[in-house]
């Protein structure tokens with residue numbers, strides 16, 4: 001794997017924790033817990049490989065509709081993760097950004113997310129974006145609103161509202177677009193994840209369930225990315 005063919009920004013929809021738990025006759029919460037083990041390894045590898053940005057879909061705005069027990073288990077895991085991993089992530093120069101509406105989170109979780117962002121804001125290694133209480137359409141509406149407010153105040157003119165200006169109002173401001181999107185468990189949907197940022201992403205849908213997505217699977221996806229012919233709407237010379 002050579003650095004030139006590596007994606008700059010990898011996005012992952014970590015799907016299949018529930019099915020993994022069912023397969024192993026375990027409670028769903030244990031599927032999510034095993035999912036956290038998988039994500040630890042992928043974060044470390046992305047950082048070691050020098051990938052610029054890694055975006056993980058941890059909790060969508062639609063996930064609140066799951067049973068109270070499952071929501072509670074996920075909220076517990078999030079709090080545990082941000083408490084137990086923050087030292088190592090910070091030591092590894094990882095910069096954490098939360099994509100999504102932190103204000104809609106329970107107070108303890110909100111505080112942990114804000115503190116992780118604050119503590120790592122000076123780091124210059126991997127940009128680790130964790131989407132929590134996130135929806136892609138809501139992100140676009142929020143960006144449009146921010147630009148409209150600037151226009152009303154006279155800070156910008158309507159013609160200043162360009163693709164770049166919009167992109168600067170997204171949670172991922174300043175980061176490259178997504179090059180590679182991986183969704184595990186064989187489902188082939190974007191599910192409202194990074195709609196704007198994935199405009200030219202290569203999509204991969206490995207059939208393994210997220211807790212089984214190991215470094216071998218990650219390397220396979222990265223190798224396959226390197227051999228894809230990306231034209232961005234143009235033609236190959």
Ligand code: FPP
Pocket residue numbers: 014015016017018019020032033035036039057058059063074077078081130
């Ligand atoms: C999809 O599997 C996965 C989720 C909805 C949650 C992903 C969350 C984690 C891996 C853990 C929490 C994250 C952090 C950053 C600590 P599913 O439950 O929809 O699987 P299924 O389709 O097989 O039921």
